Amino acid sequence: MLRAFGQLLRFGREQALSCLFPVVIFAALALTRMIELPLLPRYDWLLILCLLMQVIMVRSGLETRDELKVITLFHLIGLALELFKVHMGSWSYPGEGYSKIFGVPLYSGFMYASVASYLCQAWRRLDVRLVAWPPFPVVTLLAAAIYLNFFTHHYWIDVRWWLCLLVVIVFRRARVNYRVGESRYRMPLVLSFVLIGFFIWIAENIATFFGAWTYPNQTQAWSLVHLGKVSSWLLLVIVSFLIVATLKKVKGEQRAPAESAEPG
Template identity: 80%
Template sequence: MRAIKQLCRFGWEQALSCLFPVVIFASLALTQIIPLPLLPRYDWLLLICLLMQWGMVKSGLETRDELKVITLFHIIGLCLELFKVHMGSWSYPDEGYSKLFGVPLYSGFMYASVASYLCQAWRRLDVKLIQWPPFLVVVPLAAAIYLNFFTHHYWIDIRWWLSGLVIVVFWKTWVEYVIGGTRYHMPLALSFFLIGFFIWIAENIATFFGAWEYPNQRDAWSLVHLGKVSSWLLLVIVSFLIVATLKRVKGQGEKANGANLNTSGRRHLSQEGTQ
């Protein structure tokens, strides 16, 4: 019974962390079914995402620091979308005033929602990383994974080499998280795969509701190829590495500030004692 309760608690915390993605999926479904006045569908989706983002920050569900991370992911995702649509990997066939070179601006929020989930889950589950690799290894690896999304159109696709490198680099790295006061551990590589797989499921839902369209879905919707799991897996890794690196940098900065305050306090007491 305790295991079932813990699983339910874990599922509840995950559901709360997925609030932004859930709103996006609900908006995709509703705007597909309900006739929309005044503006095209893509523009309504952009307005909904902007209002959702404002509401989460205003209500305290997201902090201003998390908003900065999410904005960074919006930019990263939008750059990837512009390139992929230009290369014909997928398309956004509907009209919209907020489209830039064939890409609706709301699409960046789909990447931002992944960052929102990671930030929310990190805070709610009190995530800690055990045996995290050095900064000089993590950053080039994340950069190589992201660049491969672009370069494989002109050069060889090295995603499987990068996936193998991820396993080697993070072989000893574990994720520690808390559920109901109990700490659990999971290999980081396994968490990457699980998140990537569930995003692939979400991608099937999104394409079903017309969020975007792959070439093989132009005549009728069909299941997204299972091979896309590897793409989402690598994108999740990039997302996780950026969030983890930023949190570690912030944590080190807070420790340094705390040490400086303690030193200043000791000096102040020492001076008072001398006087």
């Protein structure tokens, strides 16, 4: 029991360190909500704080340059989704800001990037390995279909639940292998998707409470984000994980021949 408790504490510590970027974003949201900073609107201060944190992460070695490339990709993917969703009225950013484009503050992309930051950090800290990973074309098509559905369901039927079923079928044998201390553990990949999606939904409630963005039902007063949003975050987490996993796999395959070519 003592060993199990110790392992749980180690796992929690690594998870907490992996969440450093999201924690800073939440702290910035809380700070700018409680204290009105001078000279610039709130959204602009949030962008500055996010950029500063990103620089610190890279300069301190907490993130590698390869991870920065992944995080930048997610920033762009998230910003494109934000521009579309705000245009469609799914949510809004009612505050003022010089760094707003078509009603979307640029800091919002960092909220998506923070998910990628967590995945990259956890991958490295827990020495994550994938077991029974599906073929690359299947993974690519599934990730593309999930991302496109965030746009197309406004004009066509919402197929998210069919996509969730496809995820279960495609990844039914897949496992994530990770290390805590000297021991390795396995978890069904689909279960890890659900757990991460659920905790992001909790984080979303915290973010909307601090005014990161506003859903239509929160314009008068804050209320709990609908539980159905878990499915949206679950699918977004899957897209994030598939992109990070694919890039890690490609990087690993590129590194293997280079290492084998080195003289003994």
